[in-house]
Amino acid sequence: MIGLCMTVMTAQAVIETYEFSDADLERRYHRLSDELRCPKCQNQTISDSNAPIAKDLRFLLHEQLESGASDDEILSFMVARYGEFVRYRPGLDSNTALLWYGPLLLTLVTLFALALHLRSRKSVVAPVEPTEEEREALRARLAGSGGEQKVRS
Amino acid sequence: MPRLKLFLPLAAFVLLSLLLFRGLSLDPTSLPSALVGKPLPDFELEELHSGEILSRQDIIGEPMLVNIWATWCYSCRVEHPYLLELAAQGVRIIGLNYKDDGVKAIAWLKDLGDPYALTLADSEGMLGLDMGVYGAPETYVVDANGVVQFRHVGVVDAQVWQSLLAEWFPEFQSKGVAQ
Numbered sequence: 001m002i003g004l005c006m007t008v009m010t011a012q013a014v015i016e017t018y019e020f021s022d023a024d025l026e027r028r029y030h031r032l033s034d035e036l037r038c039p040k041c042q043n044q045t046i047s048d049s050n051a052p053i054a055k056d057l058r059f060l061l062h063e064q065l066e067s068g069a070s071d072d073e074i075l076s077f078m079v080a081r082y083g084e085f086v087r088y089r090p091g092l093d094s095n096t097a098l099l100w101y102g103p104l105l106l107t108l109v110t111l112f113a114l115a116l117h118l119r120s121r122k123s124v125v126a127p128v129e130p131t132e133e134e135r136e137a138l139r140a141r142l143a144g145s146g147g148e149q150k151v152r153s
Numbered sequence: 154m155p156r157l158k159l160f161l162p163l164a165a166f167v168l169l170s171l172l173l174f175r176g177l178s179l180d181p182t183s184l185p186s187a188l189v190g191k192p193l194p195d196f197e198l199e200e201l202h203s204g205e206i207l208s209r210q211d212i213i214g215e216p217m218l219v220n221i222w223a224t225w226c227y228s229c230r231v232e233h234p235y236l237l238e239l240a241a242q243g244v245r246i247i248g249l250n251y252k253d254d255g256v257k258a259i260a261w262l263k264d265l266g267d268p269y270a271l272t273l274a275d276s277e278g279m280l281g282l283d284m285g286v287y288g289a290p291e292t293y294v295v296d297a298n299g300v301v302q303f304r305h306v307g308v309v310d311a312q313v314w315q316s317l318l319a320e321w322f323p324e325f326q327s328k329g330v331a332q
Binding site: 039040042052053056060079080081082083085 | 181182184185186187188252278282283284285287288
């Protein structure tokens with residue numbers, strides 16, 4: 001239900017429509033407007049914000065797409081003005097290295113810890129094989145009971 | 154050694170707490186301007202009053218504040234009296250009338266006083282866009298060479314002037330402006 005409300009609100013937030021000369025441009029428009037972050041409203045993309053600045057950026061995005069700019073050109077145009085902040089998928093540099101490699105690093109650390117843990121547990125619960133004498137004793141006992149051993153619950 | 158191991162979760166917890174505590178004291182709305190350290194972008198805009206076309210070369214040459222304002226912006230009205238005081242002290246302030254109606258803007262300056270040495274009429278917000286403006290008011294410090302040194306988002310008052318802006322205007326720093 002909440003999800004539905006959100007969808008409706010999002011649909012209302014963006015009121016202007018753009019005509020595209022090419023279906024591919026329209027696809028790129030939607031992808032880029034979902035990747036660019038609204039500088040004013042912080043946690044919305046420009047496609048779901050109704051802030052004036054988001055509207056301006058959508059207008060600009062449409063203009064640039066129609067004039068034949070590449071995705072990289074458009075993104076660097078935006079970054080030059082609003083900083084790396086406007087990208088929800090920031091480029092890789094010293095500031096964002098932790099962001100990009102952090103999950104991989106955490107996974108590796110976890111796997112390493114898991115491996116260590118499993119290994120130490122294995123040595124504790126190593127199966128104990130009965131010795132030859134014990135086997136002999138067992139067999140004797142089984143034979144002695146004449147096959148009438150009861151199953152104990 | 155095995156005893157020390159018992160403290161590992163505690164150590165991890167303390168580290169994580171420190172990290173999150175640091176996160177609490179960060180201001181998520183502070184956005185570093187991409188323009189700091191770069192020249193003020195080129196433009197060709199009309200002066201609000203005279204209608205004369207001005208470019209970047211016409212306004213740079215001495216340290217100045219570039220104040221982004223509009224009549225639709227409530228906080229601009231709040232900071233306006235303080236801008237008048239700064240201008241009276243001799244601080245050069247260039248107004249950038251951002252996405253506004255020229256007639257309303259002229260009326261506003263007539264009513265409330267005009268702190269601006271010049272006012273650029275950026276009715277389409279195109280210079281604003283090139284400067285990375287995302288709202289009003291915003292105030293930029295531009296040095297004598299036309300390089301942007303600092304950007305403040307929000308109202309300029311005595312405290313903001315003293316702590317953030319005055320250092321770029323050494324000749325006015327000592328005077329200060331009382332609130």
